[in-house]
Amino acid sequence: MSRLQTTEGLTEEQSELVKLVREFVDEQILPVATELEHRDEYPTAIVEGMKQMGIFGLMIPEEYGGLGESLLTYALCVEEIARGWMSVSGIINTHFIVAYLLLQHGTQEQKQRYLPRMATGEVRGAFSMSEPALGSDVAAIRTRAVEDDEGWTITGQKMWLTNGGSANLVAVLVRTELGGDTPYRNMTTFLVEKEPGFGETAQGVTVPGKIEKMGYKGVDTTELIFDGHRTSTAQLLGGVPGKGFYQMMDGVEVGRVNVAARACGVSLRAFELGIAYAQQRETFGKKIAQHQGILFRLADMATKVEASHQLMVKAARLKDAGQRNDLEAGMAKYLAAENCADVVEQSFRIHGGYGYSKEYEIERLYREAPMLLIGEGTAEIQKMIIGRRLLEDYRLKA
Numbered sequence: 186m187s188r189l190q191t192t193e194g195l196t197e198e199q200s201e202l203v204k205l206v207r208e209f210v211d212e213q214i215l216p217v218a219t220e221l222e223h224r225d226e227y228p229t230a231i232v233e234g235m236k237q238m239g240i241f242g243l244m245i246p247e248e249y250g251g252l253g254e255s256l257l258t259y260a261l262c263v264e265e266i267a268r269g270w271m272s273v274s275g276i277i278n279t280h281f282i283v284a285y286l287l288l289q290h291g292t293q294e295q296k297q298r299y300l301p302r303m304a305t306g307e308v309r310g311a312f313s314m315s316e317p318a319l320g321s322d323v324a325a326i327r328t329r330a331v332e333d334d335e336g337w338t339i340t341g342q343k344m345w346l347t348n349g350g351s352a353n354l355v356a357v358l359v360r361t362e363l364g365g366d367t368p369y370r371n372m373t374t375f376l377v378e379k380e381p382g383f384g385e386t387a388q389g390v391t392v393p394g395k396i397e398k399m400g401y402k403g404v405d406t407t408e409l410i411f412d413g414h415r416t417s418t419a420q421l422l423g424g425v426p427g428k429g430f431y432q433m434m435d436g437v438e439v440g441r442v443n444v445a446a447r448a449c450g451v452s453l454r455a456f457e458l459g460i461a462y463a464q465q466r467e468t469f470g471k472k473i474a475q476h477q478g479i480l481f482r483l484a485d486m487a488t489k490v491e492a493s494h495q496l497m498v499k500a501a502r503l504k505d506a507g508q509r510n511d512l513e514a515g516m517a518k519y520l521a522a523e524n525c526a527d528v529v530e531q532s533f534r535i536h537g538g539y540g541y542s543k544e545y546e547i548e549r550l551y552r553e554a555p556m557l558l559i560g561e562g563t564a565e566i567q568k569m570i571i572g573r574r575l576l577e578d579y580r581l582k583a
Contacts, residue, residue, distance in 0.1 A: 189487060190453055190494040192261060199258050206265045209234065214269030219549050222272065225395075225402040227351065231273055235306070240266075240277060242304030245284055249300035256439060257501040260446040264494070267450025271553045272403040274447045279347045281443065282436045283310025283356045286374070290423045290432045295376065299354060309381070311352035313343040313409055314433055321566050323358070323430065324368040328411060330359045330375060332426075336418065339375065339389070339411040349407030350392050351381050356422060356436075357409070363427045374422040374429035377414070383407075389414030400552030437561055438511055439504060441518040444561045445497040448521035451550055451557070452490045452528040458547050459486060459532035466537075479535060486528045493521035512574040519567035522557040529554040 195203070213234055221228055235241065243259045245251025259281065267274040284303050287296055302308040319325050328341025339359055346355070354376060361373040379387035383394050391410040398406060418424065422432055460483055463474035473479045500517040503510035529550050533540040540547045558564060 189456070189490050190264070190449060192257075192494075192498055195261075199254075199261070202254070202258060203261045203265060205238070206240070206262045209238065210265050210269035214266070214273060218270035218273075219543075219546055222270065222402050222549050223543060227405065228270070228273055228276075228403055231270075232276060232306070235273075235277070239304075241280060241306035241309075242284075244281060245288070245300050245304040249296065250304040251300070255501070255505045256442060257498065257505055260442055260497060260501045263443055263446040264450040264453075264497075267447040268454045269450075270403070271447055271451050271556075272401055274443075274450065275347050275401065275404045276351070278440065278443050278447070279312055279352070280310040282312050282440050283354060285439055286312070286356055286422060286432055286436045289435060290374075290428070292424045294419070295422070295424075299376075303354075308354050309348060309352045310354050310356065311346050311348040312356040312433070312436065313346050313349075314358045314437075315343065315345045317342060317344045317408075321563060323433075326358065326360055326372070328357070328359045330361050330373060330416075332361070335415075337375070337416050337420075339377075339414040339416060341411050343409040343411075345396075346407050346409050347404060349409055350383050350395065350405040352379075353381050354378055355409065356433075357411075358429050358433050361426050361429075365427060369430040370427050372429040372433075373426040374432050375416060376420045376422055377416065378420075387414070399555070400549070401556045438514050440561045441514040441567075442497060442500050442504065442510075444557060445493065445500065445514070445517035445521040448518075448525035448554075448557045449490070449494045449497055451554055452486075452493060452521070452525045455525075455529040455532040455547065455550050455554075456483075456486045456490050458545075458550075459483065459535040462532075462539075463535055473535070482531045482535060486531050489524035489528050493517070493524045496520055511570060512578075515562075515567045515570040515574070518561060519564055519571065522560075523564060525557055526554045 214231055239252050242251030243254045247253040263274050287299055299308055314323055316326055330337045330339045357375050357377050358372055360371055363371050365371040379390050383392045385391050389412050392407050396406045463479050464472055466473045497517045500510050500513035503513055533547050533551050536547050539545050
């Protein structure tokens, strides 16, 4: 265990759990990650191993069959998993957000129906806000749900669903014309059940296939098309329409801590690869780690790895304490993602020409890091959140 990314004040149980996940990563993920990633193959055996460890129920309370752990514990476990292969942490992330949405906003019936099976991994979650032409402009979504005497009909197209194919429960944000005074009060989250796979996976629900991506392979990223999908009021998250935007933003807030944790994991792995290679490779008669230029890179990388981790930990602890953490979560996601991209590039440069070879692991990380710059909100979105919150805290008094 290196001195980087250590976390003060953990209980013995937390430390043992994180250690167990780290061992799982070293033994079950790192040896196969690059091979599976190059084949764009879903990591079935790894997922089954995580089910057995209870990872899918980490934050689900014990009364629903989960481990009842904190956001901090969850984030530290995600950090370890992303160090092994970021795609595996993505499989857990969307599942975790749906479970969190159910815990915070679901009806008692919805919690009883889904959470025990989510804790075991039998029900796997995905969530959907984005659409093909909208990007970060959530207020302009076009997918609609219209109510009649027999229930609701959903029609539209959603985009960028992580786990879109493998999930069998999707939390979907749609527009419902309720006469609200802002677009945000006319949005509702529906819980859509479907079969895993591609094609028509439920009545009026089609998953066309996997979107081909530069990196972040193995995990399936998809569109989701609704063509007159019929559903009921019982599938409204919380049972009441018009609260969807605020529910989703709550989920994305904890999701940003998760993305920060993933960036920390990828950063640490890139640093590990860089510092190891620098002590093996020789140029001009000495190890390249002894060249001042490489030494400066290693120092810069390690500092960024450590700073990202500590800010992520702070954001998670604030949420666990029941305090508002949108400022810290935005900062953590922004800093960790930007630092990750830089640390990975510096490690890539240390590897020289070999970094460009698919034989070396850093090549995979170099393609994975950019996703963290845009996942759960771009850097620009994070800066808007951070700036607005700072103005609240530092508003001039008249």
